[in-house]
Amino acid sequence: EQADKGWSIEGQIAELYKFCDGHADWKVRWVLQDPGYTASNLERPGIHRLLEIVQEGRVDVVVVWRYDRLSRDNLDFPLLLHIFRKHNADVVSATEPAPGTDTPHGEFVVGMIGLMATLERKTIAMRVRMGLRTRAKRGLWHGGPVPFGYAYDATTGRLVPDAAQATVVRAAFEAYARVGRIHEVKEALRRDGATDRRGRPWGVPALRDLLRRRLYTGVLVCGG
Numbered sequence: 655e656q657a658d659k660g661w662s663i664e665g666q667i668a669e670l671y672k673f674c675d676g677h678a679d680w681k682v683r684w685v686l687q688d689p690g691y692t693a694s695n696l697e698r699p700g701i702h703r704l705l706e707i708v709q710e711g712r713v714d715v716v717v718v719w720r721y722d723r724l725s726r727d728n729l730d731f732p733l734l735l736h737i738f739r740k741h742n743a744d745v746v747s748a749t750e751p752a753p754g755t756d757t758p759h760g761e762f763v764v765g766m767i768g769l770m771a772t773l774e775r776k777t778i779a780m781r782v783r784m785g786l787r788t789r790a791k792r793g794l795w796h797g798g799p800v801p802f803g804y805a806y807d808a809t810t811g812r813l814v815p816d817a818a819q820a821t822v823v824r825a826a827f828e829a830y831a832r833v834g835r836i837h838e839v840k841e842a843l844r845r846d847g848a849t850d851r852r853g854r855p856w857g858v859p860a861l862r863d864l865l866r867r868r869l870y871t872g873v874l875v876c877g878g
Contacts, residue, residue, distance in 0.1 A: 666719040673748035693726045708743045716745045721767045728769050790876035822848045836861050
């Protein structure tokens with residue numbers, strides 16, 4: 655959907671270049687991106703690099719696809735605007751009709767856009783958590799990697815035992831109940847030729863995670 659509607663990172667960069675080309679006196683110096691990082695915090699290499707460039711006074715205008723690409727946090731967003739203003743860098747969105755941040759009115763409008771992005775992010779997160787809890791209460795799988803020993807039935811939305819893998823799970827629990835040591839369980843499974851989903855011999859970390867998982871007691875855990 656992102657690619658079809660031009661929302662991919664490549665599509666955003668193309669729109670930004672088109673926007674910058676409309677300003678004869680602008681020259682694109684850097685293109686910064688943070689693929690796979692959330693804008694809910696500033697722990698992103700691209701944003702760190704941007705702050706370095708701005709604070710070194712090497713850029714006049716920071717052009718973003720949307721203001722919430724900078725930050726979707728109501729504390730970080732005004733901090734970024736303050737840093738940019740302090741170092742004489744204006745911030746402009748290529749897709750949102752808002753005045754720049756070089757006037758008090760413009761700064762206020764852009765700040766409100768940032769607050770709305772924060773509200774949107776938190777509302778979406780709340781709805782997702784509610785949806786996951788509701789699915790779990792109904793006994794439906796609520797997403798993520800399917801645990802070893804199960805397969806996902808898309809028609810019912812439930813986990814169903816995988817006969818071959820379930821045998822390995824039962825063997826692991828029975829062995830641990832008998833010997834009480836994960837290392838011995840590992841050796842027992844290896845002697846029996848049991849492997850994980852990728853066909854690899856079982857290791858201690860993977861076995862520890864399996865034996866600690868409440869799902870194998872028939873309980874779906876969601877959010878703790």
